[in-house]
Amino acid sequence: MSNDPKRKIPNQIQREVRQRCGFGCIMCGLPIYDYEHMKEWAKVKEHVAEDITLLCPQHHREKTAGRLPIELIQKHNKNPFNLRNGKSSYTPLYYQGDSCEFIIGGNTFKMDSQEFPNQMIPIMIDEIPLFSFILDKGHLLLSALVFDQFNNLILVISENRLMYSTDPWDIQFVGKTLTIREKFRKILLNITFDSPNKVIIDKARLLYNGIELLIKGDRLLVGDENQRLSRNIFRNLQCGIMIGREPQIPIGTGIYLGNINRYTRNSIELKRLAAEILE
Template sequence: MSKKIKKLKYVNKYGVSRSIPAEVKQIVRRRCGFGCVICGLAIYHYEHFDPVFENLKVKHEPNGITLLCPNHHQNKTSGRLSVETVKKFNAKPKALELGKVNDLFDLDVKSPTVKIGNFTFKDTPVLIQFEYEPIIKLELSEEEEQPHLLSATLRDTNGDIVLEIDKNEWKSSTMNWDCKVEGPRIVIRSAPKKVELIIRTEPPSNLVFEKISMLYKGIFMVCSENMAFNFSLPNGMTFSVESGEIEGGEVGLHLSSLGVAVGGVMLEYLTDEMKPMKIKPGKSKLNKLSFTNTTDSDKV
């Protein structure tokens, strides 16, 4: 005889569930600047303070909920942090004062694997560059037995910076429409249902950019784990590859208004003025690579 197991849902003495509606959480995140109101850390818990959850009688009100990092949340629940202090910081969140929230990625001292959409990079210092400017890069630490250091500047489809990574420390602007850290994922939206960036951590060896949609220097890049890697260049050329692997070399993907190179090898160019790729090539494997070019008549 099978037994139906009823999922328990914690409620307080007034019958109010602890589960906060998604729309309420989003309002709280924006008001608090997407981080702990006391220290600005981007890892947080939702904390009822006015009233405390035990005394909540009707429904979850955004103005009575704030964000606290695990440390300050523990201090609050254990009585080492007063409600009055939480109210004071909630009125002036640290993240809004700083203009950003931050946390650290955990990357191994050995060479980690970075996956961008369906593209895998290993031992490649510059993963992607636009017009000779690195967008995502990985460098060895100057100290022995220290982790590799990832740096990146990621933008949305309007060209605005949504997240920066500086030597494994990621920083998200409080000007974003929404920035949600849930489990191993960072999700940034520019509008309801419009996801611009998803990053998933798999410490200590892997970091996955599940989704990127960005525009910079006239180059549009969009990718996700289960779709082709697509680029549109200012000259009308489009570049698409279903998946790929790049190991070693100096530059993984190079894109400019004059051409495209993968693993240091020029694949497509428009003019002899294309700067020579004086970089050490690496090993590359590409699946279902395709180009389209609306300016073929200008190609030399």
């Protein structure tokens, strides 16, 4: 039965269910979830968005075992946890070890030194680290802040604990990869948590304080078409790419870009690349 192609929920219905359920378990808000037919598939043999909900693995098992009654599931399906709170619950990320690596738009940021500084910030904008790893005697802690164009927080990772807002048009967490979309075929962030020590961002529109970074494959475009970064390697630097305002306490930096256009797209190249990336 598990190999029956008719049992696969069509992508459009999956997205409708995610949006209605707030991109997480309706019971507890966990971002890791299964699609659950409230009307048993074996009986109805059809996919109807209104009859499908999201349950985390634990609540899914409890439903299957009969410990979680369908009446309670239906109640929470009408008022999902995440939509009540405007955000998901935190879920852990399992990072560890004595080295770390970011791959962002084909640029590699590595740290394996146990000497000070023990923090790797691949990208900092106006003193705010968008992503960072802290190494501390085998403990590897990932943090991240992802904003929309109005500086609203969309994704927060605090020392290996991930949470996201329910404001985006769509959020999908499949395996190790989280994809946040602004609208249909418009990706805001595609990030892979390749534990135990790596993060990969191969498609994104990173935004903060009017700075825009466009990422696709091995290309990273900062601000305008004159700042194209590709295949750079940064090793044991506290900050790889610093953009805009500098912190009051100087830190070791690979590339500093102080004077960058903010939310301007006045070139044909930038418009073309942005269109490619955001599809």
